[in-house]
Amino acid sequence: MNVILKIAKTHLLSKPKQTLVAMLGVTFGIGMFIMMISLMTGLNNFTEDLTKIASADIRIYKDVTEPRATLLDRIRPEGLNLVHHVKPKNESDKIRNSRQIADLLRQDPEVIGVAPRLTSQVFYNFGPVKLNGSVAGVDILEEDKLFDLHSKIKAGSLAALKTTSNGLIIGSGLAKKLSAQVGDLLMVTTPQGVVYTMKVVGIFQLGLGEIDNVRSYANLATVQKLLGKDASYITDLNLKITNYREAKAKAETIQAAFGNKAEDWETANSTLLAGAIIRDIMTYSVSITLLIVAGFGIYNILNMTIYSKMKDIAILKATGFAAKDVTGIFLTQSLIIGLIGSLMGLAVGFVFSLLLAQVPFDGGELLALDSLPVNFETKYYLIGIVFGVVTTAIAGWMPSRKAGKIDPIEIIRGI
Amino acid sequence: MSTSNILLKTQGITKYFHDPETFQVLKGIDIEVHKGEFLSLIGKSGSGKSTLLYLLSTMDMDFEGKLVINGEELTEKSPDYLARFRSEHIGFVFQFHFLLPEFSALENVMIPALKLGKYSEEVIRQKAMEKLDLLGIADQAKKASSRLSGGQQQRVAIARALINDPLLIMGDEPTGNLDSVNSKIVFDTFRKLTRDLGQTIITVTHDDDFAAKTDRIIEMKDGKIVS
Numbered sequence: 248m249n250v251i252l253k254i255a256k257t258h259l260l261s262k263p264k265q266t267l268v269a270m271l272g273v274t275f276g277i278g279m280f281i282m283m284i285s286l287m288t289g290l291n292n293f294t295e296d297l298t299k300i301a302s303a304d305i306r307i308y309k310d311v312t313e314p315r316a317t318l319l320d321r322i323r324p325e326g327l328n329l330v331h332h333v334k335p336k337n338e339s340d341k342i343r344n345s346r347q348i349a350d351l352l353r354q355d356p357e358v359i360g361v362a363p364r365l366t367s368q369v370f371y372n373f374g375p376v377k378l379n380g381s382v383a384g385v386d387i388l389e390e391d392k393l394f395d396l397h398s399k400i401k402a403g404s405l406a407a408l409k410t411t412s413n414g415l416i417i418g419s420g421l422a423k424k425l426s427a428q429v430g431d432l433l434m435v436t437t438p439q440g441v442v443y444t445m446k447v448v449g450i451f452q453l454g455l456g457e458i459d460n461v462r463s464y465a466n467l468a469t470v471q472k473l474l475g476k477d478a479s480y481i482t483d484l485n486l487k488i489t490n491y492r493e494a495k496a497k498a499e500t501i502q503a504a505f506g507n508k509a510e511d512w513e514t515a516n517s518t519l520l521a522g523a524i525i526r527d528i529m530t531y532s533v534s535i536t537l538l539i540v541a542g543f544g545i546y547n548i549l550n551m552t553i554y555s556k557m558k559d560i561a562i563l564k565a566t567g568f569a570a571k572d573v574t575g576i577f578l579t580q581s582l583i584i585g586l587i588g589s590l591m592g593l594a595v596g597f598v599f600s601l602l603l604a605q606v607p608f609d610g611g612e613l614l615a616l617d618s619l620p621v622n623f624e625t626k627y628y629l630i631g632i633v634f635g636v637v638t639t640a641i642a643g644w645m646p647s648r649k650a651g652k653i654d655p656i657e658i659i660r661g662i
Numbered sequence: 663m664s665t666s667n668i669l670l671k672t673q674g675i676t677k678y679f680h681d682p683e684t685f686q687v688l689k690g691i692d693i694e695v696h697k698g699e700f701l702s703l704i705g706k707s708g709s710g711k712s713t714l715l716y717l718l719s720t721m722d723m724d725f726e727g728k729l730v731i732n733g734e735e736l737t738e739k740s741p742d743y744l745a746r747f748r749s750e751h752i753g754f755v756f757q758f759h760f761l762l763p764e765f766s767a768l769e770n771v772m773i774p775a776l777k778l779g780k781y782s783e784e785v786i787r788q789k790a791m792e793k794l795d796l797l798g799i800a801d802q803a804k805k806a807s808s809r810l811s812g813g814q815q816q817r818v819a820i821a822r823a824l825i826n827d828p829l830l831i832m833g834d835e836p837t838g839n840l841d842s843v844n845s846k847i848v849f850d851t852f853r854k855l856t857r858d859l860g861q862t863i864i865t866v867t868h869d870d871d872f873a874a875k876t877d878r879i880i881e882m883k884d885g886k887i888v889s
Contacts, residue, residue, distance in 0.1 A: 250773060254773070261764040572777065659756060
């Protein structure tokens with residue numbers, strides 16, 4: 248065994264209590280880091296999953312509210328034109344050639360699924376009850392590919408919608424409010440005043456109150472009929488792509504290619520996702536504080552050790568150990584403390600994360616959640632150990648260097 | 663004696679202490695030490711003999727003048743080089759034995775050799791046992807060094823000084839802390855090393871009886887050699 252390592256090990260083992268205390272400082276810091284980061288990233292992932300339920304990776308629609316060039320700008324583009332109160336043009340929000348666009352997109356290897364959609368505001372009437380909501384006209388099988396609907400069905404089935412032209416799959420919150428069951432008939436009223444009788448063929452629950460309480464799915468053709476539109480009238484194309492992390496870039500290329508607005512899921516849910524950054528800042532600042540405290544502990548203990556080992560250091564230097572060897576001995580000690588302390592910290596953090604994952608948490612009506620979401624990604628365990636070792640290396644560096652600089656003659660003659 | 667036999671040579675070594683005020687400790691020291699010589703440095707406290715010894719040992723290189731050991735000029739070398747040089751060529755014995763208390767006697771002897779890394783651990787262990795045997799304390803090898811008596815500790819320290827087969831052994835009052843029985847053992851050991859093994863030894867001592875029995879005495883007074 249390397250002689251420096253051997254001396255470092257002997258020093259550590261000769262004062263087991265002190266060594267253990269130093270290690271526990273690191274253990275505590277890293278344990279807390281793992282616990283916090285597991286919970287925080289768990290929450291982040293959970294909110295991300297929620298937004299993924301509500302929105303597709305990319306949604307293509309026609310943005311009729313987009314500011315447009317005025318007539319004056321078109322005639323005199325070089326002039327400084329000022330037109331007050333420009334109102335949007337009265338134009339249809341239908342996506343032109345939506346079927347062709349969908350076919351083209353399906354040929355793209357990065358696109359997994361394209362689902363057309365036509366949404367209408369409606370009132371649901373069930374007996375005397377009137378409820379505000381919306382009906383999404385969809386190709387239910389395409390929609391299933393994007394949003395994994397079949398796993399969210401609580402009653403009835405998806406396939407029944409295909410075979411029932413006036414079928415309706417309603418959200419669980421809606422079903423509860425209307426006390427509607429599969430097989431019941433609902434009266435649906437559109438904003439244009441058209442009343443239509445629909446049959447409940449299924450009930451779904453996405454786990455997100457704002458959707459489950461208002462939305463229902465019907466066949467695309469049914470909603471087109473409801474709105475009095477032709478068979479090519481589609482307002483939205485929802486896309487699922489292979490890597491949803493790259494949705495933003497993909498959305499831009501699609502928008503450029505087809506001229507319609509393409510919005511990625513992150514932009515659509517930016518308010519919801521902003522919390523993630525704040526949680527990350529919190530986690531890292533608390534963990535770094537804890538590690539700095541642990542670092543000071545190590546600094547103190549090493550300083551004390553070095554003070555009590557002055558004679559040993561002098562003798563090592565007199566017998567041919569260079570300054571860097573002496574520094575190495577003490578730095579090795581702090582690295583061993585850091586490494587073992589961090590490993591114990593990972594174990595402690597893991598156990599506490601397991602316990603946290605058991606804590607019951609009532610998401611209420613809004614969220615379908617029964618315990619705290621905890622993330623167990625290995626990446627954070629790696630970050631934890633790097634963190635721990637780097638902190639102890641920095642804390643150990645200063646006293647170790649001081650030990651290397653000790654003048655042996657002063658010690659030997661001073662006695 | 664011929665010049666090829668000179669192991670250590672100094673030319674005009676001068677040293678100042680600056681704390682608390684500037685004071686000249688050594689004034690132009692010129693000495694030559696021959697191979698196999700048993701030399702003692704004597705003088706009153708403050709005569710500069712210990713300071714000179716630490717200069718010769720390369721631990722303190724803050725001086726003016728020239729220091730040549732084994733034909734090698736050492737004055738301008740880096741601290742790391744000197745550490746390596748000490749490890750290979752110089753053995754130390756101090757007044758207060760200075761063993762590492764957490765290690766056994768055998769390990770204390772082995773550590774400088776492990777640091778030098780010339781031989782495998784097995785060979786070093788064997789050599790360390792031989793040195794301990796030479797000093798008559800092989801039976802104490804496995805004991806923690808803090809449990810040995812003062813005389814035993816000093817003999818372990820001598821064994822440690824010998825482990826790398828140094829050109830030179832330096833003693834800073836090696837018997838200063840020992841009773842007469844142990845002092846005699848240490849002296850006899852040194853005598854045996856110089857006479858039988860051709861080892862060169864320089865010691866600083868207060869003990870005139872000890873000095874009288876050595877090959878040559880250098881007496882110092884006020885930073886100069888007087889005889």
